[in-house]
Amino acid sequence: MAKQDRAVRTRTALIESAAALFDSEGYELASLSTISERAGVSSGALHFHFTSKAALAEAVGQAAVQRLEGITRPQVDDALQALIDVTHALVRALDDDVVLRAGFGLSDSIERVRVAAGLRDKWQGWVEDSLGQADREGALASEGAAQDAATALVAVTAGLETLGRQDEWWLSHAPLTRFWQLILPRLAEPSRLDVLVASGSKGGAPGL
Known part of the structure; x- marks a missing residue:
């Protein structure tokens, strides 16, 4: 259960981080590395939840x-x-x-x-x-x-x-x-x- 909760928190943090960057910089300029850094998670964790920037945008x-x-x-x-x-x-x-x-x-x-x-x-x-x-x-x-x-x-x-x-x-x-x-x-x-x-x-x- 704790692992599931952590996964939900990570996914939520990535969505909110991506939303903030899409909003301020636009979809084209927002990078996955900046999104993961802003969310406080590793690049690997980001790719575990989202296979691409388009998939992350879809989640937003x-x-x-x-x-x-x-x-x-x-x-x-x-x-x-x-x-x-x-x-x-x-x-x-x-x-x-x-x-x-x-x-x-x-x-x-x-x-x-x-x-x-x-x-x-x-x-x-x-x-x-x-x-x-x-x-x-x-x-x-x-x-x-x-x-x-x-x-x-x-x-x-x-x-x-x-x-x-x-x-x-x-x-x-x-x-x-x-x-x-x-x-x-x-x-x-x-x-x-x-x-x-x-x-x-x-x-x-x-x-x-």
Whole structure:
């Protein structure tokens, strides 16, 4: 059991080390020797767990998918408020969680990282499903609003992710709150506007 625990810790350390280097240096420049050194393990231990840099990147992608799945478990029944809450949780995690951030960064390397390549698609699919549920609940102002809002929201979160790599302010609470304040009067059924919280409802998502 102790040996298994040690193997799990080593694998986790390598994934986190790789994520940090992929995030800061990019996939191409990150070397396996630097990854193993940063993780505090030998080169042999790295190759025992991962046969190549692509396999290690795949593991980072899988870990990022798991983190995203955790974030997209809403804590409130109202689909539109849950969407607001989860977007705030995602943006906060992009600031705090290097594995998630690296996973989104790797999602552009489709030929190398199959799981990570689906990360943006998973996010888009969840957004579309949530807005579809909000539409069925009668929470949206007009027919067709769900698809338009999904397009805008996926673009905005991708933009915040990209801008946040240069300036952490973009991954703070304010920009996303301002976006929701702008879009909700056009998106939500008017009677819902007084109950929706653009800044995220307390307890509505992990960390809010």
